[in-house]
Amino acid sequence: MSETEHTTAKLARALGEIPGVPEAMIKRAAAGYYHDFMSPLAMPEVQLVADLRGLASRPATPRASRPLLREMAKRVINGEFGATKAESDEWMKSAEGQEAMAALTGKSPASRVTSPGPPGVGDEDAVKACADLVGRTGAKSFECGYVHEGVPVAEAGWYATAVFKGAKVIVEDKASPAEACDALAARLLSGAQCQHCKGLVALSAGGAFAFRKATLVTGERWDAEDATKAPQCRWTRTGARWERGCA
Secondary structure, eight states, X not given: OOTTOOXXXXXXXXXXXXXXXXXXXXXXXXXXXXXXXXXXXXXXXHHHHHHHHHHXXXXXXXXXXXXXXXXXXXXXXXXXXXXXXXXHHHHHHSHHHHHHHHHHHTOSSSOOOOOSSSTTSSHHHHHHHHHHHHHHHTOSEEEEEXXXXXXXXXXXXXXXXXXXXXXXXXXXXXXXXXXXXXXXXXXXXXXXXXXXXOOEEESSTTOOXXXXXXXXXXXXXXXXXXXXXXOEEEEEEETTEEEETTO
């Protein structure tokens, strides 16, 4: 694979290597249907995981291909087929990207939000990174917004939510979209397992903690006893993406 290979081509190639994947699905992938920014879907990676798991459960799918499809679904959740930084930067410069980020951060139509920090750690990066992370966790939807109109930005009551099947994770009453989205990301990552190195996710140098009797988005059990036996994997937000320390 070329270092400059577009994510759409990478995904289409990976799908094509699994016997039984419909040609139509491969063509959709190549056209950007599952791409973070090119897709018409709100949560393309969530749809891709669902399609892969659905294909794996079909009787017509070759038996040997089923574990490959389930494994690929895990790779998607782990971010292997997420848009690259170059693709992200390209989209952010486009008219569509500027409009979408303005809507997410509340800059349109009220134009009331300004970046709370230096370049790279502002509202747009935090919102985009959280949306990407939510998609990788297998959530059904993500939303960031504010409650109060006509007040200073810090008093607007910013919130961020991720909706899963049978559950909703929400953080509320934050001073900015960046603060709300970073807080939601921390909620989702705390006590989680890195699907790449199988370590317990740590968000600070002080270490990590695990929840009792937890179930991962992959359906696997991951309780405190399992977590204490695992290594720790430090996750940090680098600009517009949450990155694993074992990368």
